[in-house]
Amino acid sequence: MCGITGFIGAGQALPFLMQGLAKLEYRGYDSAGITLVDEHGLYTCKTKGRLSELEALLRDVRCPQNCGIGHTRWATHGVPSQLNSHPHSNMKNTISLVHNGIIENYAVLKQELLAKGYQFTSETDTEIVVHLLDEHYYRDRLPMFEALLKTVHQLQGSFALCIVCTDEPDRIYVAKKESPMVLGRCESGTMCASDAPALLEYTKEILPLNDGEAAILKADSLEVYDFEGNPVPENWISFPYDVQSAQKGGYDSFMMKEIHEQPSVIRETLRGRFRGEMIYMQEIDRLHLDERDIRRIYYVACGTAYHACIYAVTQLSRYARCAVNAMPASEFRYGSPYLDEHTLCVFVSQSGETADTIAALKLAKSHHAVTTAVVNVLGSSMTRLADAVLYTCAGPEISVASTKAYTTQLVLLACLNVELADVMDWEMPGRREMIRDLQILPEAVEEVMGYESTMEQLSKLLKDQRDAYFIGRQLDYPSALEGALKLKEVSYVHADAYYAGELKHGPIALIEKDSVVVAMATQPEVAAKTVSNIEETIARGAQVILITTKDMPAEKFEHVLRLPNLCPDLAPITGAVLLQMFAYFTAELKGCDIDKPRNLAKSVTVE
Ligand code: M6R
Numbered sequence: 027m028c029g030i031t032g033f034i035g036a037g038q039a040l041p042f043l044m045q046g047l048a049k050l051e052y053r054g055y056d057s058a059g060i061t062l063v064d065e066h067g068l069y070t071c072k073t074k075g076r077l078s079e080l081e082a083l084l085r086d087v088r089c090p091q092n093c094g095i096g097h098t099r100w101a102t103h104g105v106p107s108q109l110n111s112h113p114h115s116n117m118k119n120t121i122s123l124v125h126n127g128i129i130e131n132y133a134v135l136k137q138e139l140l141a142k143g144y145q146f147t148s149e150t151d152t153e154i155v156v157h158l159l160d161e162h163y164y165r166d167r168l169p170m171f172e173a174l175l176k177t178v179h180q181l182q183g184s185f186a187l188c189i190v191c192t193d194e195p196d197r198i199y200v201a202k203k204e205s206p207m208v209l210g211r212c213e214s215g216t217m218c219a220s221d222a223p224a225l226l227e228y229t230k231e232i233l234p235l236n237d238g239e240a241a242i243l244k245a246d247s248l249e250v251y252d253f254e255g256n257p258v259p260e261n262w263i264s265f266p267y268d269v270q271s272a273q274k275g276g277y278d279s280f281m282m283k284e285i286h287e288q289p290s291v292i293r294e295t296l297r298g299r300f301r302g303e304m305i306y307m308q309e310i311d312r313l314h315l316d317e318r319d320i321r322r323i324y325y326v327a328c329g330t331a332y333h334a335c336i337y338a339v340t341q342l343s344r345y346a347r348c349a350v351n352a353m354p355a356s357e358f359r360y361g362s363p364y365l366d367e368h369t370l371c372v373f374v375s376q377s378g379e380t381a382d383t384i385a386a387l388k389l390a391k392s393h394h395a396v397t398t399a400v401v402n403v404l405g406s407s408m409t410r411l412a413d414a415v416l417y418t419c420a421g422p423e424i425s426v427a428s429t430k431a432y433t434t435q436l437v438l439l440a441c442l443n444v445e446l447a448d449v450m451d452w453e454m455p456g457r458r459e460m461i462r463d464l465q466i467l468p469e470a471v472e473e474v475m476g477y478e479s480t481m482e483q484l485s486k487l488l489k490d491q492r493d494a495y496f497i498g499r500q501l502d503y504p505s506a507l508e509g510a511l512k513l514k515e516v517s518y519v520h521a522d523a524y525y526a527g528e529l530k531h532g533p534i535a536l537i538e539k540d541s542v543v544v545a546m547a548t549q550p551e552v553a554a555k556t557v558s559n560i561e562e563t564i565a566r567g568a569q570v571i572l573i574t575t576k577d578m579p580a581e582k583f584e585h586v587l588r589l590p591n592l593c594p595d596l597a598p599i600t601g602a603v604l605l606q607m608f609a610y611f612t613a614e615l616k617g618c619d620i621d622k623p624r625n626l627a628k629s630v631t632v633e
Pocket residue numbers: 328329330331332374375376377378379380383426427428429515626628629630
């Protein structure tokens with residue numbers, strides 16, 4: 027996720043670009059840059075770091091230009107650095123562009139451009155776009171807009187693009203596919219951005235571009251076309267939010283916004299991962315696992331990411347022909363785990379900066395174990411330490427409570443487990459169904475969003491309760507752990523998670539009238555047993571919320587939520603969304619500061 031701004035008007039462009047980038051910093055903040063254009067040429071200024079660093083660089087620079095583009099980056103290809111920052115320019119320094127999205131076929135296009143003599147200065151997927159534009163504009167002699175249309179037809183993946191050119195300093199070219207882009211105009215000029223908050227100080231009349239549309243922005247007009255060059259009707263909307271709520275996408279908190287982002291970030295995480303019936307994970311090819319005689323696998327992390335590890339291990343241990351373990355990093359680092367060159371260690375982290383997980387990773391490396399990091403933040407410490415890196419593409423997660431990072435971790439770990447089965451030649455039951463259903467998972471996650479108002483109602487069960495109990499068996503157990511953690515973290519309601527079969531060995535002593543029990547029963551071979559366990563709690567007066575599948579007989583229970591039909595291994599992903607909403611609405615009911623729970627930090631960089 028990145029943020030883009032563009033302005034062409036009567037006054038200076040820079041003030042609009044900078045205020046817009048500030049409003050979009052929630053979309054990314056590892057580097058920032060601008061290009062201004064006039065009859066004298068392009069002026070580009072960009073830097074690694076937050077927007078304040080760019081502001082410092084520009085403080086004493088005179089910037090009278092009235093056309094320009096800006097970018098705040100959240101790296102996906104190439105670590106955060108000055109060279110990888112946007113805007114990117116062609117070799118003549120006459121065309122400059124910013125991009126939000128991922129160009130899937132950039133590697134192939136890059137090879138073709140290299141063969142034609144184009145030189146690259148960054149590691150980004152974006153730079154190929156500016157060279158393609160250069161090729162069509164200068165070598166094919168197409169007008170710039172036609173060069174843009176020809177270019178977008180060559181790109182696979184997602185993109186929102188803003189382009190300026192020294193030959194036409196009076197206009198900005200824009201194109202959109204699967205990444206957001208909104209346009210606006212007011213008396214002082216015409217503008218565009220990744221999201222409406224960037225425009226709201228200037229106008230509340232917004233034109234969201236649709237996928238497959240391109241636009242030409244001039245100081246006093248704009249024109250919108252489809253990718254074939256046909257004009258398309260403009261559907262302007264009047265934007266109802268103020269700037270602050272618009273940054274949260276109209277939601278009351280980043281947590282709820284991030285819960286709702288899950289269908290799209292899961293789609294991004296899976297982008298390019300399918301090759302027919304195979305999972306494509308070239309990042310781990312370099313580990314040559316098939317030649318290493320792997321004898322044990324550890325999944326290691328902290329907090330929510332550790333629950334993702336328990337999910338991965340529960341799944342993998344059903345078919346792995348070697349020892350498989352999940353461990354909290356804080357225990358792993360002091361517990362003398364058996365580590366050698368036949369050990370594979372997978373470290374999972376949203377931030378890539380968690381102190382205990384980094385220490386565990388260093389320990390594994392010092393014993394010559396093979397290491398892989400599953401991380402969200404590109405270029406973070408773990409990505410520099412591990413032998414191989416897999417990125418969850420969740421975008422920046424602002425809320426302290428992890429939501430979209432967790433579900434993208436589950437998705438990527440499920441893919442990794444398929445890949446491990448293939449590389450190690452282990453027979454994986456349900457492999458075909460898993461690959462089939464992963465491809466419809468974003469829609470299934472979208473479907474469970476429909477339970478939002480039900481979860482809001484159910485959270486009222488906890489209104490006068492101090493405790494809640496989460497239970498599940500097999501793959502439902504990590505869901506129970508995560509549901510309990512989420513509830514504790516944001517609502518301060520004490521919550522515990524148990525294997526459902528363990529309830530009768532002690533915890534059931536706690537159950538009394540109106541105790542709240544959340545039961546996950548999504549795994550066909552054990553769901554009926556979990557349902558028997560909840561009957562035991564109901565007999566003692568508990569109020570039970572049952573999360574199960576569409577075909578589980580459960581008519582006699584009062585609060586039943588049914589997940590979409592997917593292979594059982596993916597139910598913890600759709601189920602997680604309900605548990606996140608349950609925690610969210612409980613916290614709201616109790617008046618908690620949802621995005622910044624007490625005593626917690628987003629990234630725990632101390633032991
Ligand atoms: O950045 P990491 O994923 O390594 O962070 C690990 C935990 O600190 C984190 O998951 C924490 O438990 C979250 N606040 C849970 O919502």
